[in-house]
Amino acid sequence: MNSRLRWRKFVSGFMLTMTGVCAMVSVSVLFFILGYLLYHGGTSISWNFFTKLPAPVGETGGGMANAIVGSGKLLLLATLFGVPIGFFGAIYLAEFGGGPIAFVVRYAADLLNGVPSIVIGIFAYALAVLPFKHFSTLAGGFALGLMMIPITLRSTEEFLRAVPRALREGAMALGASKWKTIVSVIVPAAYRGILTAILLAFARVAGETAPLLFTAFGNRFWSPGLNQPTASLPAMIYNYAISPYDDWHRQAWAAGLVLLGLILVINILARGILSRGISVSRS
């Protein structure tokens, strides 16, 4: 009796320690990745990296200035395309929607969210590249924007719904029409959550490579305007990592560090905004 109990207690202690080990292993992976990138990327980051264009194959001294700007343009386009659709769509769902239409919209958004990014790339290639006969920043922005829509939509809807009824009813009692209520009361009340949603969607697509392979394509020079192919950080990392040139490997590390740094900072910022108190309590 006693020995059985001792065995069970031992098993209990052992297994629970193992779960702790699992947790530690999982978390330490993150620190390993960060550390490795910091070490290899940190030693490779140079002034050249940020200011120079890529050098011809095999020559050193090139940089990723055009990729950084390219990524910036792509993400800006993605945000301009994806966020309004997600935002206004969410307003519809939270404020006007109901019944079958809302269900269909939500279902479609979840479907879109689960689509693998390479398939989004195929879709954007067929829709935004082939008919126009060129690769472009716009096509890349379109592909990334598509990926931002579902995240923005669902999260914004959640935060809009979380605004307490009291606020809505108060506004209505004062004679405000529905849209005025939305604009001046509900959205400002939920703005922290909405901002978080946008930031998280942004961080999600900032690192996406696959959809850009067939849309933004790539560019060794500056990409003027929006109708030309453009370089982007993730695509450069991919191309340089599988190449045999050490200089390119170093640049890939540096780019990885910059990209990951950006994404982590946005994530931490987003969570910080949210944790500083959602504008209204979610009771």
Added chain:
Amino acid sequence: MKRISGLFLALLVLAVVVLADSALSITGAGATFPYPMYSKWFDEYHKKNSNLSINYQSIGSGGGIKQVTEGTVDFGASDGPMNDEQLKAYADKHGSGILHFPTVMGAVVPFYNIPGVTAELNFTPEALAGIYLGKITKWNDPAIAGANKGVSLPANDIVVVHRAEGSGTTFCWTDYLSKVSEEWKTKVGKGGSVNWPVGLGGKGSEGVTGTVKNTPNSIGYVELTYAESNKIPYGNVKNSAGVFVKASLSAVSAAAAGAAKDMPDDFRVSITDAPGKASYPISTFTWLLIPQKFTDTAKRDAIKGFVRWALADGQGYAESLSYAKLPKEVVAKELKAIDKIQ
């Protein structure tokens, strides 16, 4: 806060739009084989013509052919000439033809990473075909060792590396293997993208080089410059005259000598397994694929200007990057053909 961010956003958008199209930007895509050459060329040409940037993406010859046919890029590049079917597909789609312009010549070398072996190995056609068919699996196989007496080859498994995507380098390699091995010809055939019996796929010449560089006991095929600039040993190949020839610019030029005299008007020609004692058997031209008709005259003139430069000053950069200059006869013929571009 909102107003400031809104203003900032507006300014950013404005800046982006204003920077639009102040320079002429041409996009090309295709072969990775000549990529070191082309990237140098386009960089130099851009320095001479600062408001023209020719953006070349090395996605493989197959990609070059496809994208120029789709019309998504302004010109393509390939080391495997377009076959009649592909030419027809282009003509059907665009209503006009597409022209081949050889730019440089190069050699496809069998390069390897065998721990402890730095010597230049001799490869017979049978050995190469056997390795890539998966029939010769170890480095110390008699088919390889027989031609390399004096080199101690380990009993390790050969890791075969090939291209993962459609490639002109693959076209040249399989063209050669099809000529020297009946079994290869029937089992696999020649093409930019084949059903490989064995091996790992690397993306682009860069990917293949990277894989061979990092994988012990591996063998791959790639343009000479990639093996040389990464200091990876490559082997000599026995040519049709029975001589083991090391890939070199003169050996490539020797292989092209016959073709130079009898160059067809469309410049599509294969120089693998060329006759002659000094010829390197796995040599090839590489071509720019330029549409015959351009709707954008600025782009047309820019490309024509570039091709003229490439055939003249551009050739001067070839040798330092391990590519062979074009034979004089070919250059002369091409300069006349440029006028065909409307």
Added chain:
Amino acid sequence: MATTTTTVPSAGPVVGSRSFLSRLRDGDEIARMITFLFAASVVLVTLLLVFELWQGSVLPRHKFGFNFFRTSVWDPIFDQFGALPFIYGTLVTAGVSLLIAVPLGIGAAIFLAELAPARISDTLEFFIDLLAAVPSVIYGLLGVFVVVPLMRVYIQPALKSTLGFLPLFQGPAYGVGFLTAGIVLAIMVIPYIISVSREVLLSVPRDQREAALSLGSTRWESTWKVVVPFARGGIMGSIFLALARALGETMAVTMVIGNNPIVSASLFSPGYSIAAVIANELTEATSNLHYQALIELGLVLFILTFVLNGLARLLIVATSQKGSGMGHA
């Protein structure tokens, strides 16, 4: 004497039909229509995507039919396309990743939900969420420069010498291959398993645990035999989510899988996945059949992830509702 009449603006809903134009003048109706258009565009775009995938793969669907899924030959020269190696590779790498990630992930989730004090649990969860935010290409970068050499030099030889009698661990150690891709994928999907399982475990009502403990079970027993089974559905859901993510992963896989379309019993063998072949071959598929065969692969991937995501959601929602009788908001 002047009388002033004030008109009261109409407030609140007006019962009964109004003409479209008069409704239009009402700001609410415009807002409703505008936001409806945006919401509808989401549906439209999704439908268009499915349509493009379906239409874009008509040639191989008619030519090969279901044989597409059974043949292994992928030959662009002879226009023969069989999807089996890619489906196999996608499933095998995802399977390997789950084999590694599920025990680790559930273990970590149990620790975070049951054992760790709230602050530590939240902090660790914060880090786990950051891990989920790392982009695929960075995993690929680390895969190529860290995992592949590690596999080739240490892990594969070790497995070969100890478990080499199994067909799973035979063949030369390339460094790249199914196993390597599976390991990299495992790291990528662990955060999904952990965060969803943790939430589901947290939503299990306290009285379940307390009842078990009061009956004399050890801490572990109450967790493993009572709490976890209660949350079983949600945990399954998290696994499906992780699986869906692993199936669709492109960049990290294509950089470490070896890009060879074969079906092999050995995990050391190089392989190929659906996403990887699309990424490598789409821009250069010259024949229409080749291009459309790739689209059909995309369709297959889409359907797989669609089904898995749907199942996942059902399971997670069902479990959370089961446990939230006591007010987990």
